[in-house]
Amino acid sequence: MSHLLPPAPRRFAGPLRALASALLLSHVAARAADDIVLADFEGPSYAPWTATGDAFGNGPAKGALPGQMSVPGFKGKGLVNSFHQGDASTGTLTSPPFPIERNFIGFLIGGGANPEKLAFQLLIDGRVVRSASGPNSRPGGSEELSPESWDVSEFLGKTATLRVLDDATGGWGHINLDHVVQSDRRPPGLRRDVARDVVASHRYLLFPIQHGAPSRVVTLSVGDHVIVRNDVGLAPGTPDWWAVMDVSPWQGQTLHVKVDRLPEDSRALEAIRPSETLPDAASLYREPLRGQLHFSPQRGWNNDPNGMVFYNGEYHLFFQHNPYGWGWGNMHWGHAVSRDLVRWTELGDVLMPDVHGPMFSGSAVVDWKNTSGFGKDSKPPLVLIYTAAGNPTVQCLAHSTDGRTFTKYDRNPVLPQVTSGNRDPKVFWHEPSQRWVMVLYVELPQRGHTIHFFTSPNLKDWTLASVTDGARAGNYLYECPDFFELPVDGNPRNTRWVLLAANTEYAVGSFDGTRFNPEQSRLPGHRGKGFYAPQTYSDIPARDGRRIQVGWFQTETKGMSFNQSMTLPLVLTLVSTPEGPRMAFNPAKETRSLRNHTRTLKTSSLQPGATPTLVGEAELLELEADFEPADATTTFHVRGATIAYDAAKQELSVNGHKAPAPLLGKRQRITVFCDRTGLEVFASDGLCYVPMPFQPRPDDLKVSAEASGAPVRLRRVALHSLRSIWHPKP
Ligand code: FRU
Numbered sequence: 001m002s003h004l005l006p007p008a009p010r011r012f013a014g015p016l017r018a019l020a021s022a023l024l025l026s027h028v029a030a031r032a033a034d035d036i037v038l039a040d041f042e043g044p045s046y047a048p049w050t051a052t053g054d055a056f057g058n059g060p061a062k063g064a065l066p067g068q069m070s071v072p073g074f075k076g077k078g079l080v081n082s083f084h085q086g087d088a089s090t091g092t093l094t095s096p097p098f099p100i101e102r103n104f105i106g107f108l109i110g111g112g113a114n115p116e117k118l119a120f121q122l123l124i125d126g127r128v129v130r131s132a133s134g135p136n137s138r139p140g141g142s143e144e145l146s147p148e149s150w151d152v153s154e155f156l157g158k159t160a161t162l163r164v165l166d167d168a169t170g171g172w173g174h175i176n177l178d179h180v181v182q183s184d185r186r187p188p189g190l191r192r193d194v195a196r197d198v199v200a201s202h203r204y205l206l207f208p209i210q211h212g213a214p215s216r217v218v219t220l221s222v223g224d225h226v227i228v229r230n231d232v233g234l235a236p237g238t239p240d241w242w243a244v245m246d247v248s249p250w251q252g253q254t255l256h257v258k259v260d261r262l263p264e265d266s267r268a269l270e271a272i273r274p275s276e277t278l279p280d281a282a283s284l285y286r287e288p289l290r291g292q293l294h295f296s297p298q299r300g301w302n303n304d305p306n307g308m309v310f311y312n313g314e315y316h317l318f319f320q321h322n323p324y325g326w327g328w329g330n331m332h333w334g335h336a337v338s339r340d341l342v343r344w345t346e347l348g349d350v351l352m353p354d355v356h357g358p359m360f361s362g363s364a365v366v367d368w369k370n371t372s373g374f375g376k377d378s379k380p381p382l383v384l385i386y387t388a389a390g391n392p393t394v395q396c397l398a399h400s401t402d403g404r405t406f407t408k409y410d411r412n413p414v415l416p417q418v419t420s421g422n423r424d425p426k427v428f429w430h431e432p433s434q435r436w437v438m439v440l441y442v443e444l445p446q447r448g449h450t451i452h453f454f455t456s457p458n459l460k461d462w463t464l465a466s467v468t469d470g471a472r473a474g475n476y477l478y479e480c481p482d483f484f485e486l487p488v489d490g491n492p493r494n495t496r497w498v499l500l501a502a503n504t505e506y507a508v509g510s511f512d513g514t515r516f517n518p519e520q521s522r523l524p525g526h527r528g529k530g531f532y533a534p535q536t537y538s539d540i541p542a543r544d545g546r547r548i549q550v551g552w553f554q555t556e557t558k559g560m561s562f563n564q565s566m567t568l569p570l571v572l573t574l575v576s577t578p579e580g581p582r583m584a585f586n587p588a589k590e591t592r593s594l595r596n597h598t599r600t601l602k603t604s605s606l607q608p609g610a611t612p613t614l615v616g617e618a619e620l621l622e623l624e625a626d627f628e629p630a631d632a633t634t635t636f637h638v639r640g641a642t643i644a645y646d647a648a649k650q651e652l653s654v655n656g657h658k659a660p661a662p663l664l665g666k667r668q669r670i671t672v673f674c675d676r677t678g679l680e681v682f683a684s685d686g687l688c689y690v691p692m693p694f695q696p697r698p699d700d701l702k703v704s705a706e707a708s709g710a711p712v713r714l715r716r717v718a719l720h721s722l723r724s725i726w727h728p729k730p
Helices: 014-030 589-594
Strands: 036-039 050-053 091-094 104-111 118-124 127-132 146-151 159-166 175-183 190-199 204-209 216-222 225-232 241-246 254-263 273-275 300-311 314-322 332-338 359-366 382-388 394-400 422-430 435-444 448-456 463-467 482-488 491-500 506-511 516-523 531-536 547-553 570-577 580-587 595-600 613-617 621-628 633-638 641-646 651-654 657-660 668-674 678-683 688-693 702-708 712-722
Touching: 104 118, 104 127, 118 175, 127 146, 146 190, 146 254, 159 175, 190 273, 300 332, 300 382, 300 531, 300 547, 314 359, 382 422, 422 482, 435 463, 435 482, 482 531, 482 547, 482 570, 491 516, 491 570, 491 580, 506 580, 516 580, 547 688, 580 678, 589 595, 613 712, 621 633, 621 702, 633 668, 641 668, 641 678, 651 678, 651 688, 657 688, 702 712
Parallel strands: 300 359, 359 422
Antiparallel strands: 036 175, 050 091, 091 159, 104 146, 104 175, 118 127, 118 159, 190 254, 204 241, 204 273, 216 225, 216 254, 300 314, 314 332, 359 382, 382 394, 422 435, 435 448, 448 463, 482 491, 491 506, 506 516, 531 547, 547 570, 570 580, 595 712, 613 702, 621 668, 621 712, 633 641, 633 702, 641 651, 651 657, 668 678, 678 688
C-alpha cells in the first residue's frame, strides 16, 4: 500500500519535548528506532499524495512505461515514473505534511539530471531544504533507480512535505522515485567505480548472481589491458548461483575487478573469488528442471545455436551464451562437443565480447583448401564467422586448428557494416564456383528484411553478389538465415536450394552461385512453439550426406541457474507434395541410442468410449505410434500432455495447439519425445513438426491412448524409456 503516516499528535511541548527528544536520542544510541516508510507507491493511486499536470499519470507505474527502456532498481511492484506521455509532459506530486522523526530520509531515485526542473525535494515552511535529481544528462544512460539519502537531523520534530517536480520537457525529461523512508541509520548509498585486485590463483573466477538484481558493469583487466566488460546482476548478499569465468589464460596474474556502482552495504565485490572447481559440481545436470534429452548450458542463458560444424570427428555446437545472467545479455559464444549429436560435453566460452561489441550469431566452416591461410602443419583450419554487434555492427572471423582454442583474426572485421541491422552470417563453400558464399541478414530502411549474398576466395575479402528484393525473393525472412541444397525425395538429380529464416519460414528455389531465384515462397516451417534461429551442420561427411539441424528450444526454467536449451538433432529433407516440394523435420537416428526399455502395446485397436489404454510409464520417453485412425480422433496422454490427432480434419493438436498433419494414405505415424522441459512431436513423416515447451509433473509418468468417434486400428505403439544424455546409466 502506498501510504504516508499522518502527522503524529503532538504529545509533548516545550521543555517536556526537549526532555522527550533527549530520551529519544539516548534511546537511539542504544538501539535505532524502527524505520518509517513514508511512501512505497505500491497501491493503485498516489493517495494521500496529490498530483498536478500529466507527467505522473493517475497512479504509480509498474515499471517501464510505453516507449521507455526497462526500469530496474525499484522496490516492490510500483514506483513514481514521470514518463507518462513521454518526456514532454510536466507536473508535480506532493505528499501531505508529516513530522520529521528520524535523522535520515532515504529513497531510490533515477531519471534525468536537472536539479532545477527534475527534482525530489524536501520542503519546510514552504522552503526547499533538500533536493535530489537523477543521474542522466545525455542520450543513452540507464533508467535504473539508485539509493540516496539526506541527513535531516537538524529538522527533527519539524513538519515537512515532499515534492516530486517534473518541469523538464526535452530528452531525459522525467524522474523515477520509490521507497521513501525515515531512518535513524544512514541508508546505504551507492559507491562508484569500486575495485578489487584478485590473483588468478585458480582456474575459475566465481561471480555471485542474483535474479533481478540491478545490472552492474563489471570490468576485468590485467595491467592496462581490459579483458572483458560485462553487465552482471551481482548479488548483494547470498547469491542464487555462481557464474563462472575461466581465467586460466591469466594464471598467476593480478586481475583488476572494477564495478561501476554498488550499494555501500553490498558484499558482492568481496564475494568474487577464485576457485579450482565448479560450484555445485555434484548437482550439475541433476537439477530438477534440467532437460535430460536436450543440451542446455551448465549456467546462464542460451539462445541461438552457432557455428555448427563437424570437425576432427566431433560435432561442434557453439551457442549464444550469457554466462553472467539468467536472461539474455553479454553475448559470448559458448562451446560444446559431441561424438553422436546427443551426448554433449560443454567446454567453456570461446568468444568474449571485445572492442567490436558483443558476439552475436554466426556460422563455422572447415577451410579444407586453407584458402584463409589460418591452417597449420597441413591441418585445415576451423573458421568461425560471427557478428560483433557494436557500433558499427560488423562481421568477423576466429580460427582454430584443434577445435579447442580459438584466435580472433587480428585484422577483424572482414566485412564493414552494411546497415546497423546486419547480422548472422551463414557461410558455405560453393563447389561449382570454387568460392565461399556468405548469406547475411540485412535490414534495409526502404526494403525491409533482405538477405545479402557475398562471395569470397579466402573468407577474408568479401564482394557483394546480390540482394533479395521483394516478398517472393524472401524479404519476409527475418534474421539468422540458413541456406542449403537438398535433393527432392532423395533424388540427387532433382535438387532445390532452401533459404530459411529464424522462425523457419522458408523459400525453395535455385542458386547460381550469386543469386537465389525462388520458385515457392513464404512456406511455413515448424508448427509448434518456442523453436527459433535453427542452424544446419556444415561439413557433414559426404558419405553421411544428411542436412542436420538444431534449433534454440525456448524452455524457460525458473529457479534454475540455467535457462533455455537446444532441440534434438533434426534431419531435414525435401518431400514432394501436390503443392510442390516441402521441408520435413525428423529426429536424427542417433536419438535411438538413448532408448533404454521398450514396451509395445499388445492391443490391436482402440474402441471409442473405452477407458484410456495404458501404454506404460516413463520419465524420459519416446512414444512411437503407427495407426489407422479412420475418421476418429486418436488421443495420446503423455505425462499430462494431450496429443490428439483428428483424422477428419487431418489436424494434430499438442496441448491445444493445432497444426495441419496430412494422413499418409490411411495411416498416421506420430513420434513424441518428452523431456522435463518440453515435447517434440513429429507427424506425417516429418511434414508436421511440433516442438512445445512443457514441464510435466514429476509424479505423473503415465502414457495412455484412447479413441473417440470411431475405432482406431493400431499397427504399432511402442514406448521407449530413454537414458539421460548427461547420465548415460539410469
Ligand atoms: C536471434 C538473434 C540473432 C542475433 C542473436 C543475438 O535470436 O537475435 O539475430 O545474432 O540472437 O543474441
